[in-house]
Amino acid sequence: MSKYYITTAIDYSNGDPHLGHAFEKIGADAIARYRRLCGDDVHFVIGMDEHSQTILQPAAEAGLTPQAWVDKMATLFSNAYARLQISHDDFIRTTERRHSKAVVEIIERTVKAGYIYEGTYEGYYCERCETFKQEKDLVDGRCPEHPDREIAWTKEDNYFFRLSAFRDALLRHIDEHPEFVQPEIRRNEIRNVLEDGLQDISASRPQREWGIPFPGNPDHAVYVWIDALTNYLSAIGFPDQQHEEWWPANLHVIGKGITRHHCIIWPALLMAADVELPESVWAHGYIHWGGRKLSKSAGAPVTLESAIARYGPDALRYYLLREVPWNGDADFTWQRFDDIYNAELANDLGNLANRTLAMVGKYRDAKVPAGAETELDRRAEATLQAYRLAMDGLLLHKGLAAVRELTGAANVFIEESAPWKLAKQPGHGPELDAVLASLARSLGRLATLLSPFMPGKTRDLWSALGRTDQITPLSQYQVIDLAGRDVQRQAVLFPKIES
Template sequence: FITSKDLAGGKCKIHQKEPEIIEEENYFFKLSKYSKEIGKAIEEDKTRIIPDGRKNEMMSFINQGLEDVSFSRPRKDLKWGIPVPGDESQTIYVWADALVNYLSALGYPDDNFKKYWPPDVHCLGKDILRFHATIWLGMLLSMKLPLPKNIFVHGFITSSGQKMSKSLGNVVDPFELVKKYGTDSVRYFLLREITSMEDGDFTYEKFEQRYTSDLAKGLGNLVSRVATLAKKHSFPSDISAKGQVQKEINSAQEKYKKSLADFKFNEALISVWGLIGFCDRYIEKEKPWENKENAEEVIINLLFAVKEIARLLEPFLPQSSKKAADQLKSEEIKALFPRI
């Protein structure tokens, strides 16, 4: 159900259709009872909504006063679903029983549930924020359960600037992408090209450009170069970097940690690729293949840097991170990302 204030030009903002006016008897959840408590939790960041723009959007909505919500539909109109306890003529509204899955999946109320609740981060799309920041929080308050610590709201993915639609023929099949380029390549594009909290656009041209420049010629090329240089020497396992290389690693780590804390995954990856770029320039400047006096020190610095790059990339590119680390210890050098 939607109300008149949810419409734009008389149409639903999401579906772009005029609503059908109906009248029926339902059971309601008294959401209005929790309006002030929900607003206080969000305003004081007890449940932090990220980004701030989404928080402001929800505070504006809540400050208008939350209304009670229909939590059932007549069984004659909705034969599937969970019957309302004690009234077989009504079916629980799908959003109500869907939200409860967050609890039941953890085995509420047993010890396993207590181990994982409340969640550190509740990740959801911008179109379902209102349900989760009002109805769901109200349900939790009514059950006297802790609220999620953070609600992280992401945008949509468009295709060549348009909403993906079968009728437009612009739907991108992620399984086909993975089959051709690998899981980590797809993960990298989505996390690097699209900012975490806004809409982002996918095109095959953008994807292949990122794949070639950042993965094949960037990360993959650096790992191959350093692994090739290291094969000519024997180093202890407990190596460490020195001088400017260590300073660059420290700088990348600081930027990376801050970006993750702010849920800015693309910026975390930018910090890692900044370190990759530094290593490339360091190789060209020092030319360790010329067997200068400092050649071994340069290679050790590079080995340590690439190990750190692999470690930082583990949450984003788990398969490639492991392959990169293994490559440094292997006699056989394979391309992490084959050229296309």
């Protein structure tokens, strides 16, 4: 069994969870669940980035201390992720003691290695990104991630991290380990930034009341990105030896807007502190609404609440991961959501399950018969291969496309084998058995392949097939045996909704 440590970006505590937050956690959750299906020992961590200065204002407006505010937000995000069935093993918060301990260790090691010096920063600072920006990073004089806001010019005495010293080592690392930055479009972006040369960055900001005191000078707080990035280590017990059980991380899942933080600052910091680099960073794209990034500042035309309420959490997970390529952007529209729900979940998958269960109920008294292998069973092998190829390459939308082909093939198989005719023709018992058994096995396989995407509905389907145990690992996929199981005669997984 191999270990698989996967993380997502930790969320800012300054606003409610929205669809963008959910998309990233759902995608990472599908990957974590897929690795478990493959038999890996998975450790999946999400959490909260709580030391941003941007929480101070909403906290004050709510009449709460900063700590009380972030506590409240952590509960809010936790609850949302529970509803979405995110299967994380840990929820790290940067105000925790275990976290600050790790941050102090990283800074102390970096100081000791000679990569920290005192200086004055003068330039742009986007308070929403909590990031120092150069003129060339701006679009129309504004932060491209936050075009609705003026960007502030700041001048402050800081401790600096000698980021520029790592340019060559980073370039070499990326060229030798192309999997380090994915997908390819992001790797090219990072290569270009490195080719242009790096400027040193602040490692601290003047202390304002909120943040981790800079080791050796409590008038400064550790720069919030250095603080936040270290969560990937603090969550597994760094600097204690226990962190070696999981480190290096196999995958950091992040949004494309923070690729530079994760593929330049983070590895440079790890090199400075003499810690091994993570294997891979995957930067996913954005959900758009009317062609623009869906965000709080866009006026939240669709809330996470309304998106879950439409058809429940499983359907939302399916829609997002099917519609937004995991390596690109796509629009969210209610019309597409309705269309895909009705066509692919209610009709293709839901009807397949209903018809199969109803026929096993009617013709075999709700007990799956033993039956010979059919062309549909053989077809399933190709689906598994296409699915694994897509999922191993983290192309989740292609994984779903492979599953849809098996669903389609099973529906065609019903029409072509016409079990209702076989049932009326004497002497066709074994043939009918084979058809029904093969259809039941196909449903079991679909439950397996779809379980990373729709953990709730696939569990329902699994138990409708008479299985009370956990969905079996992928290694059992082809030999799945349901003969003799008592099935539910009816299971409406996805009720058809007339919109």
